Amino acid sequence: MNGDNISRAIETVWRMEAPRLVAGLVRMVRDISLAEELAQEALVGALQSWPKSGVPDNPGAWLMTSAKRCAIDYFRHNAMVARKLPEIAHATPTDASAAPDPEALLDAGSGDDLLNLMFVACHPALSPEAQSALTLRLIGGLSTNEIARAFLVSEATMAQRIVRAKRTLAEAGERFAFPNSAERQARLGSVLGVLYLIFNEGYSATTGQDWMRPQLCEEAMRMGRILAQMVPDQSEVHGLVALMELQASRFAARHGADGTPILLAEQNRARWDRTLIGRGLAGVDRARAESLHPGSYSLQAAIAACHARAALSCGNRLERDCPTLRPIGTNQSRPRY
Amino acid sequence: MRFMIIVKANADSEAGVMPSSEAIARMGVFNEKMIEAGVMLAGDGLHPSSRGARIKSENGKVVVTDGPFSETKELIAGFWMIQTKSYEEALEWCKRIPFDAGMEVELRKAFEASDFVSDSITEEHLAKEQEFRDAQKPISNG
Structure with a gap:
């Protein structure tokens, strides 16, 4: 395999694993953008080491470990900044023991991460357009460019929509915690609605349009099958x-x-x-x-x-x-x- | 896009040797992963060609040749139909197959609806075919 093929293979593996990766990271860091950045860092790590070592037997676990390491670095850096800042301001340093132990937080795994990420992406505070975009981005693992083409808008417009959706979630005080059973049913209904919306968006496409639009149907079905496995x-x-x-x-x-x-x-x-x-x-x-x-x-x-x-x-x-x-x-x- | 992963026959599969329980368990785990990822559409293992037949038309006459067939490498022993985002992703799933010794698969892309949107099938032809089909009596088991 030449270098190009290897990077393409690595990127494919990463795209296959990214939704679960981001889902796990969101639970840990409670921030979608940060989780996506950490997942990206794991990809960079893979692009550096896999061409030499070969693709590991369990690439998903490798990427997760690598992303966790980046998350720990991030937490440590933040803790360091938090300690330093008060010193700089001549205030009382914060109690270090009060800070959460990053490693313990990262190890508390949950099999429901991906399901929870679906619930987050279909949060009631978001418009249906934003829910669809975020679902395709986070669960479908589609790039902003692909989602933009599928919805017949410019990439800049779609990027804006996604950024705004993330901001809305932050403003709504989303804690990224798994919803309780009463809330779960309502959220599940919302997820189903979003998947069907995505499907219909693709189904309404006629011949000669961008191939990304019919792709929406496949993506909606695939995400539906994943959901059916989870519930x-x-x-x-x-x-x-x-x-x-x-x-x-x-x-x-x-x-x-x-x-x-x-x-x-x-x-x-x-x-x-x-x-x-x-x-x-x-x-x-x-x-x-x-x-x-x-x-x-x-x-x-x-x-x-x-x-x-x-x-x-x-x-x-x-x-x-x-x-x-x-x-x-x-x-x-x-x-x- | 959809792909067929064709499992090639070998001496064992043609002899009707069943895979070991470990091999079946490994394959079960692999299938489970594909189902969880939402990519698996269908899949089956096939009996040896000794339980099958070849059918072709010669000079307008249907000719049936019973198995087994000798050219083992050209026979198939099973298949998966999967749906993935790209050829690369399909290839990646193939790499994750728990291969047994001597096992070989072939990856092939399936035609999609869009592949058929061409001038090769005319409206007239379609209408005729539909008319023909509608004229057929329903196939009944009773």
Whole structure:
């Protein structure tokens, strides 16, 4: 491998690990920007040592250890400054024992770090646009440039949006602590809403636009699957992932060769994606198994599943085959394409 | 983007030798990691080619040849479908596979919807195909 390939491989590993890395660091340092900086420092360290030593067996753990070391340095430096400043000002030095022990803080690991970071990114104090941007940045690991292209705004605008979101969090007094169970349910709803918003942003893209937009659908599904792993008992998470997968299964059939939309009934069902349909149908079943009272995502997924099942046999026998639709009534809008 | 990781067959897989319980456990951990990262879409192991067949059309006639097939290196023993951000990420997952002695995989990119948005399929052709499909009787198991 030449040097270019090695740096690209290292950066890929870092991008794969970055969300968990930042999530762990946010818990320790309680500051998103600082956590991102420390994760970046770990990348710099990897770029320096991996070309010589090779990529370690557990690159995630290596990066975390390296970032922790940077965090400890940072805390020590701050503690030193805190001691020095009063001396300079001829005031009483602060009691050193009152400062938190950085190493103890860093070692108190939590498996819920990534979930908590999702909750932080979807904080109710933030606008939906800011929530989406921050989620894609922190959980999706997308660069500011990629997020900007996906939302059809300039990189400077998106950078501003992210900076402002971080400031809003700081002003809202976000402590980056795991929310209690009552708050958790509300936050989870907000996370699901943001993921679906990101998905729809990508789904509305038409041909010829930047490839980053359809990429949003993939990213939303991927983050949904990660979330489903973390809270497997939440029926609506399975419902949302299934809904996204079933809708995405129609991606190839939604447009004609000239880019004009093709309505659901007229779509070439042979072009629907069978892998996604299979996953989506399994997800609908899973959502049903987790709760007897389906939420809105689970219900919408069940409707999408009826269309998908119709595609697997022939024709559109929606009303006859889908008892699930009965409790919904007639006002519910159906997917048009 | 989506990739298929194709697991090549070898003498053991073709002989129907099941992997050791340690190997299965290691593979389980690897699959779990891919599921946690949200990248794994599907994956399966395949029985030896002795339980399969090859089907082709010769002069308009369908010809079935029962397995096994001898050219082991060209056969496959399993696959994963994964979804990643980049080719590099897919490659990185391949590097993390808990390889058994003699195990080899091949990484291939799957066509995406956008690959098909071309002039090669005309509206007329699509309409015709749809008409044809709609005229088919539903396939029923009963």
